[in-house]
Amino acid sequence: MTVFGMPLPVILGQLTLGLVNGSFYALLSLGLAVIFGLLGIVNFAHGAFYMLGAFAAYIGLQYFGVNYWFALVLSPLAVALLGMLIERLFLRHLYSLDPLYGLLLTFGVGLIAEGIMRDRFGASGKSYPVPHLLQGAFDLGFMVLPIYRAWVVVASLAVCAITWFLIERTRLGATLRAATENARLVQAFGINVPLMVMGTYGAGVAIAALAGVLAAPVVQVSPLMGSSLVIVVFAVVVVGGMGSIAGAIVSGLLLGVAEGLTKVVYPEASNIVVFVIMALVLIWRPAGLFGKE
Amino acid sequence: MRAAAVYAMLGALALAAPLLGLYPVFLMKLLCFALFACAFNLLLGFTRMLSFGHAAFFGSAAYVTSWLVSVHGWGAVPGILAGVAVSLLLGLAIGAIAVRRQGIYFAMITLALAQLVYFICLQAEFTGGENGLQGVPRGSLFGLIALGPDATMYYFVLAVFAAVYLFIRRVVHSPFGQVLRAIRENEPRAISLGYRVNRYKLLAFVLSAGLAGLAGSLKSLVLGFATLSDVSQGTSGEVILMTLLGGSGTFLGPVLGAGIVVTLEEYLSDLVGAWVSVIIGAIFVICVMIFRRGFVGEIQRRFGTAVTRRS
Numbered sequence: 001m002t003v004f005g006m007p008l009p010v011i012l013g014q015l016t017l018g019l020v021n022g023s024f025y026a027l028l029s030l031g032l033a034v035i036f037g038l039l040g041i042v043n044f045a046h047g048a049f050y051m052l053g054a055f056a057a058y059i060g061l062q063y064f065g066v067n068y069w070f071a072l073v074l075s076p077l078a079v080a081l082l083g084m085l086i087e088r089l090f091l092r093h094l095y096s097l098d099p100l101y102g103l104l105l106t107f108g109v110g111l112i113a114e115g116i117m118r119d120r121f122g123a124s125g126k127s128y129p130v131p132h133l134l135q136g137a138f139d140l141g142f143m144v145l146p147i148y149r150a151w152v153v154v155a156s157l158a159v160c161a162i163t164w165f166l167i168e169r170t171r172l173g174a175t176l177r178a179a180t181e182n183a184r185l186v187q188a189f190g191i192n193v194p195l196m197v198m199g200t201y202g203a204g205v206a207i208a209a210l211a212g213v214l215a216a217p218v219v220q221v222s223p224l225m226g227s228s229l230v231i232v233v234f235a236v237v238v239v240g241g242m243g244s245i246a247g248a249i250v251s252g253l254l255l256g257v258a259e260g261l262t263k264v265v266y267p268e269a270s271n272i273v274v275f276v277i278m279a280l281v282l283i284w285r286p287a288g289l290f291g292k293e
Numbered sequence: 294m295r296a297a298a299v300y301a302m303l304g305a306l307a308l309a310a311p312l313l314g315l316y317p318v319f320l321m322k323l324l325c326f327a328l329f330a331c332a333f334n335l336l337l338g339f340t341r342m343l344s345f346g347h348a349a350f351f352g353s354a355a356y357v358t359s360w361l362v363s364v365h366g367w368g369a370v371p372g373i374l375a376g377v378a379v380s381l382l383l384g385l386a387i388g389a390i391a392v393r394r395q396g397i398y399f400a401m402i403t404l405a406l407a408q409l410v411y412f413i414c415l416q417a418e419f420t421g422g423e424n425g426l427q428g429v430p431r432g433s434l435f436g437l438i439a440l441g442p443d444a445t446m447y448y449f450v451l452a453v454f455a456a457v458y459l460f461i462r463r464v465v466h467s468p469f470g471q472v473l474r475a476i477r478e479n480e481p482r483a484i485s486l487g488y489r490v491n492r493y494k495l496l497a498f499v500l501s502a503g504l505a506g507l508a509g510s511l512k513s514l515v516l517g518f519a520t521l522s523d524v525s526q527g528t529s530g531e532v533i534l535m536t537l538l539g540g541s542g543t544f545l546g547p548v549l550g551a552g553i554v555v556t557l558e559e560y561l562s563d564l565v566g567a568w569v570s571v572i573i574g575a576i577f578v579i580c581v582m583i584f585r586r587g588f589v590g591e592i593q594r595r596f597g598t599a600v601t602r603r604s
Contacts, residue, residue: 042397090582099397100343101581104537107530108577115571228408231526235405238398268416275409279390282402286393 011264012143018260019253020149020218023156026252027211028233029240030160033248034167035204036237038180039197041091041102046233047226048110049205053079053212054221055117058128068131068213075213076206083205087198110227117223125220152214159210160249167245176200235278241291251289299545307451317443318515323555324454325512330535330547331461332504337533338542339465340497341477342392343400346407347505347532349387350380352524353410354506355513359426360419362514369432369440369514376510377503383410384502385495392494395480404526411524425520429513440514450511457504462544464500473497505532534573537580540587549588 028046035043043049056075060066066074086109094101134148167173179186179193187193212226219225236255240247255274262273269276281289311317329351336342354376361367361375387410391402414420421427431440440446464470472493475483484490513519522528531554539550554573561569580587586594 042401090578093582097585098341100400101585103343103345103397103400104533105578105581108574108581111530111570111574111577113574115567115569115574118570119567227526231404231408234401235408238394238401238405242398271412271416272409275405275412278402278405279409282390282393 006264009143011261014260014263015257016143016145016149016153016260018257018263020152020256021259022253022256023153024211024215024229024252025233025236025256026160026249027156027207027214028229029236029248029252030163030245031204031207031211032233032237033240033243033245034163034207035201037243037245038176038200039091039102040095040099041106042099042234043201043204044103044106044230045086045110045113046106046205046208047228047230048113049079049083049208049226050212050215050229051117051221051223051226052082052113053209054128054216054219054225055121055212055223056209057213057216058126058221061128068217071213072210076209079209079212080202080206084198084202087201091201092194092197110230114223114227121223123223125222125225128216128221130217148217152218155214156211159207163207164245164249232274235274239278239281239288241288244288244290247288247290303545304455307455311444311447317447319555319559321443321447321450321515322512322559323552324450325508325515326532326535326555327548327551328454328457328511329505329508329532330539330551331458331544332501332508333532334536334541334547335461335464335504336497336501337536338546339470339477340473340494342494342498343397343533344391344403344498344501344529345400345526345533346387346403346405346410346529347502348524348526348528349407349410350384350502350505351509351512351528351532352414352519352521353383353509354380355509355519355523356414356420356426358510359429359513359519362432363426363429364419367432368435370434372432373507373510373514376513377506380506380509381499381503384499384506388495388498388502392491392498404529407524407529408526411521411526414524415521420519420521423521425518425523426513427518429517429519431514431517446515450515453507453511457507458544458548461504465544469493469496530577531573534577534580536587538576538584538587540589540591540593543587543589543593546587546589 028050032043032046035041053075056078057066057068057071060071060074061068090105090109091102094105130148134151136147138145138147138150167176175186175191176196179191179196183193215225233252236252237248239255240251255277258277259270259273263270285291310320329347333344333347336344357379358372358376362369362372367375387403387406390406391399394402415422431446433439433441434449438445440449465473472483472488475486475488476490476493480490509519509523512523535550535554536547537550538553539548540546557572558569561572565572584591
């Protein structure tokens with residue numbers, strides 16, 4: 001069976017690959033959107049935190065024998081602590097200034113993290129084994145789906161759903177959203193807003209690190225793994241509309257799939273298709289697909 | 294008075310530099326990046342638009358000039374002009390999309406579109422892919438003066454730099470520049486005064502892109518190559534750092550900032566390897582945290598001189 005002159009298994013294979021990539025885009029843009037929503041800061045270091053998450057898992061396994069399942073929890077925690085430290089030391093002093101400074105600061109933080117990891121581990125990629133439980137593949141009849149890939153998609157979707165639920169449907173989320181609207185008023189109600197902001201930054205960064213751990217077995221763990229990814233994620237966020245949680249998730253998945261399909265139809269353009277879509281969306285709807293303005 | 298004295302000293306220093314035994318290729322590289330930073334400052338300093346994708350203009354002009362000069366045997370001047378023309382067109386295309394949003398969105402969009410240009414350069418045939426274009430000849434000025442010797446090339450680059458520097462000063466002090474600064478200070482008010490803000494911003498963007506392209510073209514002739522790093526986000530970040538460190542919104546700031554960053558990279562990269570990017574990142578953090586005016590901005594504030602008046 002063929003579609004557009006391509007065998008169906010090829011298309012489905014790229015589609016699932018696109019869905020896996022889309023899951024990473026969704027997780028990363030979700031974290032960016034959460035941070036931007038409350039802090040008003042575009043976290044350029046997001047790619048670096050993703051990389052640190054993957055490296056934390058790699059280091060944990062190599063030097064301390066921490067297995068994948070523990071890394072899935074410990075690595076985001078460690079990276080979140082680092083993130084909260086950075087928020088406390090640096091970002092906190094920038095909230096009253098032009099948001100451009102937050103972007104520039106986090107860009108610098110990202111460079112520092114990448115430089116240190118490159119000095120310690122070199123620029124080449126390290127491989128991280130697929131955990132025992134998730135090795136092998138499902139035979140779906142029309143295609144073979146590696147179990148780990150399916151796990152990445154399911155786990156990412158679960159994290160996205162939980163985050164969305166926490167923010168949109170719980171009391172904590174309501175307080176967060178209120179603080180986004182008017183931080184001083186929320187503070188006047190006796191809520192420790194600076195602490196909440198710090199926690200939110202930590203949470204956003206933890207999601208990036210979790211994406212890093214999930215990615216470790218499918219991509220090479222390298223110091224530069226995040227630096228070009230973060231640009232794609234920025235494009236995803238622009239398409240989805242900044243600050244929209246649902247927009248970040250949906251456009252992340254959609255653009256991942258679009259990228260996968262482009263690999264089938266016209267592989268040369270697969271690197272740029274996300275940016276082209278971003279340009280088209282900006283021309284058609286400058287506020288993004290889900291943005292309000 | 295003091296401003297004139299400072300410029301006279303800098304001019305004399307620049308003219309005499311090759312005689313003082315400074316390495317001319319290094320000086321030329323410095324001037325090219327200073328030119329790049331001045332072009333960038335026109336946007337960040339005087340209009341408050343943070344473009345995170347200026348390497349796209351710098352790099353694509355470098356590629357076009359290198360390709361025309363080395364493969365098609367064009368002269369230096371037509372090659373440079375073609376590079377500038379391409380970067381102007383690219384600036385128009387990217388600018389038209391990016392000025393639809395402001396602030397951080399503008400920064401993210403320019404970054405993403407510049408990455409698009411990067412991937413096109415990576416895959417296009419004429420750019421030589423990962424290797425880039427090497428061994429670009431400098432050619433001559435209209436077949437009259439050979440630019441091969443470093444000293445001749447140095448004075449050519451210096452002349453171009455001086456002309457552009459004066460041009461940027463003229464632009465900033467023109468009625469057009471006044472409107473740009475009005476947009477920087479208060480965009481909604483500029484709109485309410487009836488200015489078509491987006492047109493001014495787009496024109497400033499295209500101008501800045503063209504001058505960044507000029508810097509890239511010159512650089513490719515000076516060093517004799519154009520590579521992927523010219524179009525990469527690292528180069529976009531560097532030019533931001535130069536402008537920020539020297540003092541955005543001042544005239545001499547970007548020149549000084551370019552001098553510091555180029556010197557640091559030149560001498561540190563052999564010494565410390567991967568730590569260069571750590572040092573660059575740390576300078577970013579320091580600049581943003583405690584040094585937002587940059588060197589020239591701080592000097593102006595402390596001494597209130599008219600050397601590089603902000604106005």
